[in-house]
Structures are given as structure tokens and as C-alpha cells.
Amino acid sequence: MDNTTAQCPNHHPKRDYSHCSNCRLSGICLPLALEVSDIERLDSIVQRGKPLQRGEVLYRAGDPFTAIYAIRSGAVKTSHSDREGQEQITGFHLPGEVIGLDGPANNRYRNTAIALQTTSVCAIPFPELETLSRQVPGLQRNLLQLLSREITTEQRQFGLLGHANADGRVAALLLSFSVRHERHKLSPSEFTLPMARGDIANFLGLTLETVSRVFTRLQKQNVIHAKGKDIDIRDLDALRQLAHNPEDL
Amino acid sequence: MDNTTAQCPNHHPKRDYSHCSNCRLSGICLPLALEVSDIERLDSIVQRGKPLQRGEVLYRAGDPFTAIYAIRSGAVKTSHSDREGQEQITGFHLPGEVIGLDGPANNRYRNTAIALQTTSVCAIPFPELETLSRQVPGLQRNLLQLLSREITTEQRQFGLLGHANADGRVAALLLSFSVRHERHKLSPSEFTLPMARGDIANFLGLTLETVSRVFTRLQKQNVIHAKGKDIDIRDLDALRQLAHNPEDL
């Protein structure tokens, strides 16, 4: 029902963000550092559908792998489940981030991606992207970087679960959101988490109750102020110290 | 001091494995499913150095990223440390596996790779590989698959730390080695672990003592027989059940 311009963020309804070349996210997304003419070629294969509502599935584990997705607005969680049906959330993804990179491994998505809010994405069909990236070296580089960065991100999280206690894990998560918000020139200290406590707990390998207790504890120590999903970071250094934070997030 | 043929596995000293085209690992390594002529092109950029001794560093976190490495024989651990100097082992790598894929993210290795035994590797210079993979679509595909597979592997481990108890984590590790040995037509039930208990503990986010206790416990239950690093899996199903194992490893 919508035309392409309808996917623009609600608060800027008049501007046309429906092309990579004028997308506000081009600085952190796949087109990064490409020439204008190359961005246009990339743009020509990108597909923009209508926004997903909260809870809608973008792709499901086991689906044939067709495209990777750049998030334009909103938030997405990715998860996979073992055969006992036990769900493990593998990540929370914000605008400018690309998901579906688990697909090329065996031509099926390994994860399920679900919108946490109203979310709009750019679909980048993978076969086309592969072809194009053979012709555009910078794009090939960006694609490889994207995958490699995903690897290092996972490794960091892996290290977190390996060596941090409950406080450290929650602190690291909050810091991660903080710096990702800052990247968008949003406040790094005040933001709203897109997911519920249960999702945080699942992601961090803790129970819902423990996460809740950590939030109250951090609040009593005046490190953060949290009302539900609304977070206000009061003492960034304390948070960093708790998270034992390795370089960037 | 060695010529190139000297990197052949010790137990087959007469055969020439110094080219991808006759490497026994080509079925699981980067050349997988490439045409003969393409394998030869790949081969022409691959560098084979002299073997590393136990404890030697292949690359160090922070080093400029120059090449990815395919392991020919031996075993390697990769790890990274946060700024407190806390080390987190991110993986144990066996022949046929490729490491260094964390490098493209920002042109530096994020991890340190250390030989756990005498180990020989093939170095594949990355700029050359990038160029070549633009010309050989199958190679481009394999490279992307390699990275993507690394992502899914990390995610599995991530899920493990998130949702498995000490027994489950150790069981999963043993199973992982079991199937990886099987891939090489080695016994999936009897093998020698290349790393010490402390490394296992670090990798699994446990203490050395807990790992040791799990080994004794599994032994008392007749699930495994373990004498130091020598493992004999007695009850594969029990192990699988403990690990709650999601699909392949």
C-alpha cells in the first residue's frame, strides 16, 4: 500500500531517504566510502518493503538464504534455538546494522529475525550483491569487513559470557547501546531499550530475575536510573569499570 | 632451512602435500569444489612456511592483518584479552580450519594465535586472495562461506555459554572434537586433546577446578574415559544429551 518514500522515518516525513545516496545511515552502512556511481549501482539492487510491525518475522531459521538486511529504523532481535526448543538470542540490532550474515554459511538462515518495534529494513539480495561486489572492489571489501566485524562482535560477547558476572554483563549491554546511540548522534546517556527484561536475560545468559536485580542494584548505586525500558546513564565510568570494557563496542 | 616439502605431515614424509591440488585437506579447506585450474591459481599465492613449535605465536592481536591461515597439521588456539589483561580463548583450531578471519574487520588481527603443538599452516595473503576471488566466483563464495560459518560457530558457542551448565559445556566441547576428528576419518571416540585443562576452562567460562571435576564426574558415570588429555568417549548419546546439541558442530 505504501510507495517507497513511505519508509522514511516518521519524524522526517518530507525528506526522501529511499535511496542509499541520501540515506542518513550511509556513513555506517554498507555503502560506506563508496564512490557515488558505485552507490547508485548498489542502490539499484536494494529493495525496500513496507515496515514490519513489532513481533513480525523478517526471516526464520531454516529459510532459504536470499538477502541480507540493513536496518533503517526500529530494532530487531536475532535468535536461534537448539533442538530442545531452547531459544538463544544472538543479538539486538539497531539502524545502520546489517543482519542475515549467518546465511551464506549454508544458504539458509541460521537465525530467526524478529522486529522488536515497528522497523523498516533494506533488503539486499545476496546473489546480486555477490556479483556486484566482484565489479566494485570497495564493495567487496565492505562486505568482507561486515562479516569480519560480526565475527569480532560475537567474540566479544563470547568473552563477556565467559568472564563477566551479572553486573558486568548488564553493564556491557548498556554500554553497547550507549555507543551505538552515540553513533547516530543521539544521546549516549538517555535512551529506551527496545527489548524486555526477559530478552536481555536470555541474551546475557542470566535469568530474568537476576537482570531485574542488577538493574535495581545499579540504580541504588546511582550508576543508572531505569524506569522500565527507559534508561538514563548517570555514571558512565562506573559502568565501564563494571564491564571491564575492551576497546570499542 | 626447510624446503617446501618439509611441511608435509611427519607420518607421510614421502608424499608431496605442498600444493593445494594434492593436499588431503582440500575437501574441507578453502579450495573446496573449485576447478583444478582455479585451485592452481589459489595455490600460486599460498605460502607454506616452516612448522611452528608448541607455544609459538602465529600472529598477535594488534598486528597488521596480512593473511589468513589454513591449518595443515597440529592445533592452534586463538585468544584475545581485554584491557585488564584477562585472556579469553575464542577457539581451538584443527587441520583444515582457517583462522585470521577476524582480521578484515579493521585490518588488524583482533586475536592472538598460538600453536598448541607442532603445527604447520598455509598462509594465504589477503590482498591477493581478495583480487583472486574477484576473478574466481567459486572462491569468492568459499571465502564468504568461511566467514559466515565462523559467525555461526561463534553463535553456537555463545549459546552454549548462555544456556549450558558445566557438564553441558564440557560435553559440547568433547563432541565438537569428536565430529571434527571424524571429518578427518579419525576415530570420533578416541583422541587426544591438544590443550590443557586451564585452556578448556578459560574457553568454556569455567574454572580449571570445575572442568577437572566434570571430567571425573563423566568418568564415574562411564560417559567417557579420560586420562589426562587422552579421551575415550564411551557413551556418545549421553554426551549428546548433556550437550543439548543443536544440529551439526
Place this chain on the structure above:
DNA sequence: CGCCCAGTTGAAGAATTTCAAACGATGTGG
């Protein structure tokens, strides 16, 4: 022989989970 290292074992302690109850916001039907 004696030292050292890796691994094992024990007992006490701490952190997290589990079970249970209660809360506050939100929505629904009478």
C-alpha cells in the same frame, strides 16, 4: 632424589537460580 607442573580433590563461600508472591500498568467485560 627432589622439584615442578598439571591435574585432582575437599570444604567453605559466593553468586546465581529457582520457586513463590506481589506489584503496577494496561486492557476487557459486566
Place this chain on the structure above:
DNA sequence: CCACATCGTTTGAAATTCTTCAACTGGGCG
């Protein structure tokens, strides 16, 4: 408009798992 059910969250107390600290074992090597 109020009673009631629901959902996400918070809080408490007991149970459990894992860690910590410490002692001990056994094999390898000078």
C-alpha cells in the same frame, strides 16, 4: 466506571551451582 485478568517486572527466601582457597597427587626431568 469498576472489578477482574494479564503481562512484564520486582522482590524475597531457599536451594543449587560454581568458585575460591588450600592441600595433595603423580608424572616428568634436571
